[in-house]
Amino acid sequence: MIKVEHVSKYFGNDKMAVEDISFQVEAGETLVLLGTSGCGKTTTLRMINLLLTPSSGNIYVNGRNIKEQSPEILRRGIGYVMQDNGLFPHYTVAENIAVVPRLLKWETQRIQSRTTTLLQKLHLPPAEYQQAYPRQLSGGQQQRVGLARALAADPPVLLMDEPFGALDPVTRSNVRKEFKSLDELQKKTIIMVTHDVQEAFELGDRICLLNKGRIQQIGTPAALLFKPANDFVSTFFGSQRLQLELQTVTLQDIWAYLPVQNKTSKTGEKLLSASTSCWEALEVTSNGQPLIIQHHQENKQADNQLLMAAFSQYKNK
Numbered sequence: 192m193i194k195v196e197h198v199s200k201y202f203g204n205d206k207m208a209v210e211d212i213s214f215q216v217e218a219g220e221t222l223v224l225l226g227t228s229g230c231g232k233t234t235t236l237r238m239i240n241l242l243l244t245p246s247s248g249n250i251y252v253n254g255r256n257i258k259e260q261s262p263e264i265l266r267r268g269i270g271y272v273m274q275d276n277g278l279f280p281h282y283t284v285a286e287n288i289a290v291v292p293r294l295l296k297w298e299t300q301r302i303q304s305r306t307t308t309l310l311q312k313l314h315l316p317p318a319e320y321q322q323a324y325p326r327q328l329s330g331g332q333q334q335r336v337g338l339a340r341a342l343a344a345d346p347p348v349l350l351m352d353e354p355f356g357a358l359d360p361v362t363r364s365n366v367r368k369e370f371k372s373l374d375e376l377q378k379k380t381i382i383m384v385t386h387d388v389q390e391a392f393e394l395g396d397r398i399c400l401l402n403k404g405r406i407q408q409i410g411t412p413a414a415l416l417f418k419p420a421n422d423f424v425s426t427f428f429g430s431q432r433l434q435l436e437l438q439t440v441t442l443q444d445i446w447a448y449l450p451v452q453n454k455t456s457k458t459g460e461k462l463l464s465a466s467t468s469c470w471e472a473l474e475v476t477s478n479g480q481p482l483i484i485q486h487h488q489e490n491k492q493a494d495n496q497l498l499m500a501a502f503s504q505y506k507n508k
């Protein structure tokens with residue numbers, strides 16, 4: 192769906208922002224560009240919708256080299272969500288959402304109906320919000336409108352630049368969960384920029400970790416944790432590593448190391464599916480509550496200690 196081939200970007204003659212990066216994002220996949228400030232994430236993202244022109248290399252969207260398309264036409268198929276939401280302050284919420292559909296000359300009724308649908312899905316009751324101006328909304332609400340605007344014409348591709356960056360940690364975590372469960376996003380091909388490791392692990396099917404304009408590793412969250420490509424990757428997660436590992440490894444992964452339980456759950460025991468992460472399971476057992484896990488008609492039992500012991504065995508296998 193998106194193919195980036197040996198792309199470099201220099202500002203002026205010698206300011207290297209991105210050097211020889213290549214990656215591919217499949218249809219329906221979410222790739223997160225992760226890295227510390229200045230590593231080239233935003234530059235990479237902005238080259239894909241031609242807000243910046245690569246100094247060398249090629250980018251293909253849906254099989255077509257973007258060089259061969261006009262930026263305006265290209266961008267109609269690519270939604271773009273900015274960190275500061277980029278809403279027009281003198282447009283109402285409804286007018287902001289209608290920007291691309293108007294460019295596409297949709298009929299008024301179709302625009303209205305699409306706006307209403309999106310506002311409902313994003314938990315902004317249309318009667319209350321469609322005539323409001325951005326300044327009358329909270330940061331989280333503005334960010335939702337920014338997303339609604341990017342989704343309005345149902346583009347197959349979505350580029351998101353630190354979409355939750357301006358929000359406080361609690362709002363950030365809530366809006367992130369909402370984004371994750373939004374049906375409109377399920378089939379989109381998404382490239383998202385963040386410097387927040389938690390966010391990258393929560394939302395990315397794969398993560399592309401950058402440093403100083405170069406790709407260090409691209410892979411699933413589990414691959415970056417358990418099969419780091421180099422020292423930079425293995426030290427990048429620092430003190431967050433254990434939590435990330437527990438969030439990434441599921442009860443199914445540690446199944447072989449848990450004791451069998453030949454009974455169904457009884458009162459006081461929580462029943463979890465094997466796709467639950469070890470982290471979520473520990474949240475249950477940390478208050479002393481044992482749990483039963485179900486997988487392929489087999490039950491296993493676990494408490495805090497059993498979970499951690501099985502996790503250690505899995506890691507050392």
Ligand SMILES: Nc1ncnc2c1ncn2[C@@H]1O[C@H](COP(=O)(O)OP(=O)(O)OP(=O)(O)O)[C@@H](O)[C@H]1O
Pocket residue numbers: 202206207208226227228229230231232233234235386
């Ligand atoms: N217009 C520009 N002119 C000159 N240098 C630039 C320009 N835009 C970005 N750079 C430089 O290119 C490098 C990569 O910047 P970029 O914004 O892509 O990084 P980033 O990883 O997105 O950082 P942040 O997380 O802080 O947004 C940085 O060193 C930056 O200073």
